[in-house]
Amino acid sequence: MADHDYGYTTWGKDWVRFAESLRQTRPDPQLPSARRMARDGKVQITFDDRTVRAVVQRGRGTSVVTIEVAPMSAEATAEISRRLSGIQPLLTDDLYRAVADAGHPPAPVLDSVDCSCPAGTPRCVHELAVYYDMARRIDDDPRIALDVQGFFHASAGGGQAPAEATAQRWIALNSLDPAAYFTAAE
Amino acid sequence: MTASTLPKTGQQLIPADAKGTRQKLPEARSAGQATYLPDRHMFALWTWSGGAVGAAPPVGDVETVPLVVPTPDLGRLRVADVDCVLVEPDRLVAVPLDSPGRSVDAWRSWIAGGEPALPIAAHAVPDATGVAVTTAEHASGVFRRTTSVGAEMRTALTAELRPYQVRGVSWLRETIETHGGAVLADEMGLGKTLQTIGCVAGRAEKGPQLLVCPTSLVGNWAHEIARFAPGLRAAIWRGGPLPEVGNGTVVLTGYPTLRMHGPALAGIRWRTAVFDEAQALKNPRTQVSKAARTIAAGARIALTGTPVENHLDELWALLNLVAPHLFGNRAQFRRRFVRPISDGSPAASARLRGAIEPIVLMRKKSQVAGSLPPKIHADLRCDLTEEQERLYDRLLEQVIDDGFGSGTERQTKVLAVLTSLKQVCNHPGLITDDLGELSGRSGKLDLCTDIVASNLENDAPTLVFTQYRQTGELLVRHFAERFGVNAPFFHGGLNQERRADIVRRFQSDDGPKVLVLSLKAGGTGLTLTRAADVIHFDRWWNPAVEAQASDRVHRIGQTRTVTVTTLTTGTTVEEHIAAMHDHKSALSDITDTSSVAELTRLDDDRLIEVLRRKRVD
Ligand SMILES: [Zn+2]
Numbered sequence: 088m089a090d091h092d093y094g095y096t097t098w099g100k101d102w103v104r105f106a107e108s109l110r111q112t113r114p115d116p117q118l119p120s121a122r123r124m125a126r127d128g129k130v131q132i133t134f135d136d137r138t139v140r141a142v143v144q145r146g147r148g149t150s151v152v153t154i155e156v157a158p159m160s161a162e163a164t165a166e167i168s169r170r171l172s173g174i175q176p177l178l179t180d181d182l183y184r185a186v187a188d189a190g191h192p193p194a195p196v197l198d199s200v201d202c203s204c205p206a207g208t209p210r211c212v213h214e215l216a217v218y219y220d221m222a223r224r225i226d227d228d229p230r231i232a233l234d235v236q237g238f239f240h241a242s243a244g245g246g247q248a249p250a251e252a253t254a255q256r257w258i259a260l261n262s263l264d265p266a267a268y269f270t271a272a273e
Numbered sequence: 274m275t276a277s278t279l280p281k282t283g284q285q286l287i288p289a290d291a292k293g294t295r296q297k298l299p300e301a302r303s304a305g306q307a308t309y310l311p312d313r314h315m316f317a318l319w320t321w322s323g324g325a326v327g328a329a330p331p332v333g334d335v336e337t338v339p340l341v342v343p344t345p346d347l348g349r350l351r352v353a354d355v356d357c358v359l360v361e362p363d364r365l366v367a368v369p370l371d372s373p374g375r376s377v378d379a380w381r382s383w384i385a386g387g388e389p390a391l392p393i394a395a396h397a398v399p400d401a402t403g404v405a406v407t408t409a410e411h412a413s414g415v416f417r418r419t420t421s422v423g424a425e426m427r428t429a430l431t432a433e434l435r436p437y438q439v440r441g442v443s444w445l446r447e448t449i450e451t452h453g454g455a456v457l458a459d460e461m462g463l464g465k466t467l468q469t470i471g472c473v474a475g476r477a478e479k480g481p482q483l484l485v486c487p488t489s490l491v492g493n494w495a496h497e498i499a500r501f502a503p504g505l506r507a508a509i510w511r512g513g514p515l516p517e518v519g520n521g522t523v524v525l526t527g528y529p530t531l532r533m534h535g536p537a538l539a540g541i542r543w544r545t546a547v548f549d550e551a552q553a554l555k556n557p558r559t560q561v562s563k564a565a566r567t568i569a570a571g572a573r574i575a576l577t578g579t580p581v582e583n584h585l586d587e588l589w590a591l592l593n594l595v596a597p598h599l600f601g602n603r604a605q606f607r608r609r610f611v612r613p614i615s616d617g618s619p620a621a622s623a624r625l626r627g628a629i630e631p632i633v634l635m636r637k638k639s640q641v642a643g644s645l646p647p648k649i650h651a652d653l654r655c656d657l658t659e660e661q662e663r664l665y666d667r668l669l670e671q672v673i674d675d676g677f678g679s680g681t682e683r684q685t686k687v688l689a690v691l692t693s694l695k696q697v698c699n700h701p702g703l704i705t706d707d708l709g710e711l712s713g714r715s716g717k718l719d720l721c722t723d724i725v726a727s728n729l730e731n732d733a734p735t736l737v738f739t740q741y742r743q744t745g746e747l748l749v750r751h752f753a754e755r756f757g758v759n760a761p762f763f764h765g766g767l768n769q770e771r772r773a774d775i776v777r778r779f780q781s782d783d784g785p786k787v788l789v790l791s792l793k794a795g796g797t798g799l800t801l802t803r804a805a806d807v808i809h810f811d812r813w814w815n816p817a818v819e820a821q822a823s824d825r826v827h828r829i830g831q832t833r834t835v836t837v838t839t840l841t842t843g844t845t846v847e848e849h850i851a852a853m854h855d856h857k858s859a860l861s862d863i864t865d866t867s868s869v870a871e872l873t874r875l876d877d878d879r880l881i882e883v884l885r886r887k888r889v890d
Contacts (some may be wrong), residue, residue, distance in 0.1 A: 271409075
């Protein structure tokens, strides 16, 4: 039943897991229609810092799903920033695994999930559709996985560029201190 | 200079959430900035004023460059499109700037040999996906290495490299050292040949090098190497026993030879293998691609002028050829990039640029326009095919047997044989009347076709000039068959109304992509500035006539760099004509007939000497 069209990157996979939790013993019968809704463009997502707001269309009805994502831990932020500085600043699966292996899994934590529909089930199809659509977007652009956890708003210790960064090609945007923008740090 | 009055803020880091507590930086009020662009070895000049990016300083043409800049509250950094003026290092020293900021002072000091610390503004070039910034170490390292390569090239090559070309050489070196291979994908006209020769010249002492290109370009490479790097020994190989290879040798060969005789190359450990027009290797399953992969080389360089981002399968093949350890898995490449990009994802395009950035350098003319003269001349040598060689020799033997005669008869005969030989160079079918299949029979036509193909890819309208009505018709037919384009033919046989109509249609935005013109009818008076690319399909005695024709596009209203390409068939009388240009360019009043008259005055032996093919190798 695994649909690898969603979550083929490790970054996107985290959001597929919200829908297809490993703890579930049997697949939620709502999943196929949730995937179809995401695929058919029935989910319109807007971001506001760490808040994901989605307008989800099903039939003639429209529901609004609101998801609050917890901020990424300072350790994970620092670890990712450190690894983004280097030869190639790419959010690859390898980078994900390295960060996780270092003890700071970058998987998001959801603070709250809310849907405007009156469904009585613990998880409604709108919510599931949003998880898939997030996975799809993140597969395409893994920066979203970080952005939605406040990564680009937090600073990971700017000004003190790690010593090993010397002669490196790139340095992560948010590990630099904006105060050193116009005047070199001493 | 306000920097010295700045309170030391290096250690105090205020998170973005604590807005409002951050003090404004005095430097930030209004200052000119200089950001080094490592790929171009140029500086982007821009201004910061009143907490935002200001207007570009009034010192040249404005270009938009994505740079990392502070947010208005100076709390964060983000990527923004910044209006800049691009200048070369030499110019940064003297360019007048109002209140230059620390980034300008720091780079001026680097140019003078100092090594002061660089503020972020001095190296604020973002990566393709916008998550990282070029480090100060990388920017200053590239600057230093490129400057020293520039000094080295002044003695290694007889040509003077433009700054972006010096960077091309230093980039090739760095990339080969780091990754073992590189793809140089500069737009046509930027001098990939010269940059490659610069790189090859620097590696010559450590072993033999191999260069594979389309057959029609082998002679051109030999010519360019002899011209720009006389210290290198270029040896053309067309199969059979290999020439003796040693340090300083560059073996030149065509793709068909590689395909058929590839094993002969396998026994040698090449210091470098260069693949020119590497799109010839786009299909990894073909014999020629397999042969290319079996070549044992310390470094592999692929050159291509087609916009690689439009042909992702082709791009993968090149990446796999030069850096198989980085780009080994085709299925993964398709899934990660090809599929989402074909679905229209800009994020996937950015990710692709980021992924290939370490081993692909691609610059457009528009990006280095400040380093380019308004007109670039590309004089290409093409080779004769075997059919052309046989026909050329046969025609000449016949004339020699018949004799040239004397007086007016001699003049007529000389003119006639010149015309036939030049037509053989254009296409043998023009003499034999066998005009069925046109491709693969004229080195010149094949090369011209490659150039037009590349221009079509780049949406660059092209003018093709020829002296001969029949050649013009052949070109029109060939472009229609090869590209499905309907190229009008502007020639003396058209009435005024038809001519005006062709010009009007060509100048309109959706006008034809290729226009063929007769040199006599189309060489003067017209304005054809929609094109910035001109090809002279055959050579004329008087350089002023060619220049006048080229000026159809290089006139008021032309905003781009004009590229003028001349095609000269190596070893033939066309080389003699091209050589005459060098003597004549100062004497534009010399009439064309006088050149023929000059030939007529030569004695038979000397005349035959001029007309006969100069055999190489
Ligand atoms: Zn719901």
